[in-house]
Amino acid sequence: MNPGKTEQLKTENKNGEMTYILAWAMLVALTAITVGVYTLHLGTAGVAIALVIASLKAGVILLFFMHLRQESRFLQSVFLLPVFLLGAIIGLTFIDVWYR
Amino acid sequence: MERHRDDIGARTGMWLFLFTEILLFGGLFMLYSMFRMQHGAEFHKAAENLNRIAGTTNTLVLITSSLAMALSIAAIRRGRKAASVALQATTVLLGCVFLLIKYFEWSTEIGRGIYPNSPALLKLDHGEILFYGLYFVMTGLHGLHVIIGISVISFMLVSTAKGNITSTDHVRLENSGLYWHFVDTIWVYLFPLFYLVT
Structure with a gap:
């Protein structure tokens, strides 16, 4: 009747509010780092670092906020x-x- | 009669839709990278005129709105309806703050005479014209997604308040969350590409 039930419980155990808050803190820290790196004006290396940081942020959003980890x-x-x-x-x- | 339900199917469908969205924005990201490769210096010059503080603030606003969205789903799972509604309202509010900041930014640029096909813009170098073209199209398309996200979450907010989204039946809210987080992810890339051009 409720196919999502067991899986829902699994999700609930793994996704406490704390997980989300930690993910948010990571995103804020990465934003600070990317702005900090920008002020160093590293040129081409700066572009690569900015894209790596953006991808790390995307990863955090996908895995924790979007629950791709549990799919x-x-x-x-x-x-x-x-x-x-x-x-x-x-x-x-x-x-x-x-x-x- | 029991309503047909397939939560996993519904979520998979949402993910498939998001894949098409990745490719929609992906084409624009491709254009951006090709033009930036050819006009690096002009991109840098044009980007200097964007408001970096506004861009950074908007990044933090969207990240925080995503947190509120994730927490609202956690709240409804535990059956905390009021908390879930409040958190969804927070998401909607932060989405509006994002758009407001964007509105002021665009107003500043349009005030300087910079808008698609404007005489002032056409006098600039080729690379700068391309930069602003991409800036308006990509942040515009993203802004449109924010507006859609706000509308969808507002609808979910009402559904939750009415008791149609519950601790055992909330896949619609989850899918709205997926969409919102996706919109956030796009901004994560737009931010360094437009505001932090070295």
Whole structure:
């Protein structure tokens, strides 16, 4: 009758309010770091660091706020599909533009 | 009669929709990276004019709104209806604060004569025109998503208050949360790409 019941309990145990608050604190800290790194004006390295930090923040949101951590293996694998697809499209276009 | 329910199916559907959204924004991110590669210096020059404090504040506003959203779902799971409603209201309020700050930013730029196809904009270098074009389209499309998110969460807020979203039946609220967190994730990338251009 209620297919979500057991899974719901699992979620409840793993996602205390504390988990969310810690995830939020991590996001605030990463925001501070990325602004701090910007003020150093590192040029190209700065771009790479900013993107790595942004991806770490996206990871925190996906895993904790969006509960991707507790989703089925299937959904976790399927999630990689658009990410890889986008990576491939951007990567290949980059190569095309670079060697034009 | 028991209403048909499939929470896992509903969430999977939402994720599939979000995948298409990743690719929608992804195309714009691709354009951004190609043009930035070709016009790095102009991108830097144009980005200097954006309000970094407003951008950083908006980042913190969205992160905090996401926290409120996550907590509202935790609250309804425990059957705390009033707390859940209050937290959803907080999310909506913070979403409005985000839009208000964005409104002031856009007003400043438009006040300087910088808006798509404006005479002042067309006098700038090619790279700067591209930067502002991407800035208006990408933050505009993101802003549209924020407006949709606010509308959906407002609807959920009313449903929760009416008792239609409960501790055992809240997949709609979860899916609204997924959408809101996705919108937050997009901003996580937009922020350094537009406000922190070295």
